[in-house]
Amino acid sequence: MSGVRVVAGLLDAQTTRFERIDPLLPPAALPPEGDVLTAALPDGDRVAAVLSHSSFEPGTATTLWSALELYELHPLLGAAAGDGMDALLREWRHVLDHLAPGSDSACLLTWPSRDAEAARPLLAHGFTPLTSIAVRTVRAGTPKARAPQAGVTVRLATPADLEAVLALELAELAYSALVGAAVLRPDAEAVKRVALAGHFEQGDLIWLAERDGVVTGVAHCRLLDVTATGLTGTLVRPGRWGYVNCVSVAEGARGGGVGRELMAVAHHELHARGATGTFLYVNPPNPLASVFWARQGYRPLWTSWELRPAGAMR
Template sequence: MHSDVIASEHATRLAAVDPLLPGSSPFESTENAVVLDVDLGDSAATGRASRVQVDRDAPNAPWRALTEHRLDLQLAGPQPAAALDALLTRWDEHLRAVAEPGDTETAAVLPRASRDAAGTREMLHHGFAPLRVVAVRPADRMIPEGPRGTPGVKIRRAEPGDLDTAVALGMELHSFDAQYGTVNLRSGVEDILAKDLAEQLNRPEPPLWIAELYGRALGMVNVQHPGETGWISDRVKAGRVGYLSSLAVAEAARSSGVGTALSAHAHQVLDEEGTDVVLLHHAAANPLSTPFWYAQGYRPLWTYWQRRPAVR
């Protein structure tokens, strides 16, 4: 089956299950990626296999394996699950040739449209687990809602003097999420986080807000405004895309309304900028963040399946 046909059928199938998914173009081999194809008569699959490697002290290292093998895929025909199964087998052959078996700092990552259920069983059989979700919240541009009042909670823009508080909240969040395999607790993580937060707090208008509960700083929310989200905006069919980088609430303040107040404030800020959608990442298995975010109006858009190590 020709690559143009596969890309077109794949885009049509995904558009039918989720109108916020972007379109698809045929894959091409590049210096850093190869295209893998399988053909099962009237069904077919194609994948672009790539590898990204980062240094241990890189800004994005805490959120990924140091060597990440990724497969972007397209499925076509009446048997997409069987085509995916064959493609995963083909990718496994490729990985055995390029990845070190048993290396826990390697990961095989496969993003799937969350509402595309075809091949889920096959992915489980190949040892993949749904680890991370990109969730989407369409903005209410016609009637923006203000933050809900929470007794005792005051929200203010963060300033450089909040660095220690921001780092402590960020590390508490990072440590909690590490239980679910979405982030890594390596040496140097706190320094990487502190450097990033210091840069943001030194901006003329820091994109962070602090929540104080009866005078104590117990929560923080961090956003990226439209114009800063080019790295992820192509994952959604929308014009102006905002991104909610993180929301952290100290354990002592959970279930107090601090998180809800911070979320509402962030959405009001982004809605007032004319944002069409807001995206965020969350750990699929986190029993606190998953129901919290969906109560705030989010839903799954992309699910990132992972196997770590890439080759067992």
């Protein structure tokens, strides 16, 4: 049987399994280019994966949430579950033995959050669920009117608010670096400043919360028209989505409803602009965000399992 037919068969079987695990998952996507790994299972079936390698230059935005050297595995398990994942991870471990990754490196594997059978071997090999893509869906239609929370004013930010937005996003980065995949690098402020200026230029929807004229929180969002052939289409189903890039509340204002009011406005406005769902990246170990986003109606769709440094895989 040709390699193309093997891959097609694994993709079809994996899509069927994804549909059974979680109806919100898109069809299984063809992996990117890279080195092909295969592994045999006890019953004679085989599973496969593509291993990609990326290096990121210091001073780029990606380095604020990734190691400088990233090894990413894209499994094709077909109908296999935990045994297939374990077999691929063992093969990956052999490959890493010959690569000698540096200290600022990571292994990454993103897999459906509801596939508990695949989670066990990932934990056994030393991976940690550092990031999840969480989704919130609503019925299409005109959103209902809502009453604002007393004492909190929410407005769209302008480029003149860049410094206030920057301070709040840096605070979120610092906290996420304690409990997630983010990395607080020495040049973080300069990198964030340039990135934010670009976000303002491209028209991102950035809402600021104020109490008595003092900025206390930010919700940085954008609208995305997702197609089946685009990169985001491998993560969520096609349609108009609201992407929640960053939400941050000043430390002294937390617990007072600022975040709830920010997201009430953001959700209302995003859906009024045609979004039928929203998604974001959240850190499961984050004791604040993991609770907050569940209360906002979000639930995990994909989980990114990481191991740093890459050579630490068991």
